[in-house]
Amino acid sequence: MADNKTVPTAASPQDFIDSVPHERRRQDAQTLLALMSRITGLEAVMWGPSMVGFGSYHYKYASGREGDALAVGFSPRSANLALYGLTYAPQAAExxxxxxxxxxxxxxxxxxxxxxxxxxxLAQLIALGHEFMVSENFTSS
Known part of the structure; x- marks a missing residue:
């Protein structure tokens, strides 16, 4: 998930996706942008230089450290597509x-x-992940 130094920025998610050098990865990122926007009902926000996020949640560790992280999102990396927030909902395992x-x-x-x-x-995982991450049911530890 997003690390403690990753914060929302004013950068354009579309400009970021347009700059992805690998054509297939760029096309998949464009599809994910549209899919996650439709499912969450939210506009994409860049978190740090390479993570496209939809919504956020607040975390607080037992140590007292706290912050905000993207609820669901993705990053079109050179080796693969990394998707965030989709594996935490209990139904994801099924x-x-x-x-x-x-x-x-x-x-x-x-x-x-x-x-x-x-x-x-994938669409079901996105919907469940987003709902879970922004709900009161999710707590970080």
Whole structure:
């Protein structure tokens, strides 16, 4: 998920996506931008230099450290698409086996290209993830 130094910026998500050098990754990012905008009902916001986010949540650790992070989002990395906030909802565990080719790690969902996954399942994960991350049910530890 977003680290403690990643904050929303005034940068344009569309300009960022337009600058992605790999054509396929750029096309997939454009599709994710439209899909996440439609599902969340929110405009995209850049978090740091490379994360496109939709909505936010507040976290507070037992240590007292707290801040805000994107609720759901993505980053079109050179090696894969990293998707944030989609694996925390309890229902995600049931949907992930139906998604298609992917891997998870450090709270992220990684896919090589959108053609590798069932986009209906991805849409469900986005909706569930966003709802869960902005709800009172989610707490960071």
């Amino acid at each position: 949907l992930l086996p139906e998604l298609g080719k992917h891997r998870t790690g450090a709270g992220c969902l990684y896919i090589n290209k959108l053609d590798d996954v069932d986009q209906d399942v």
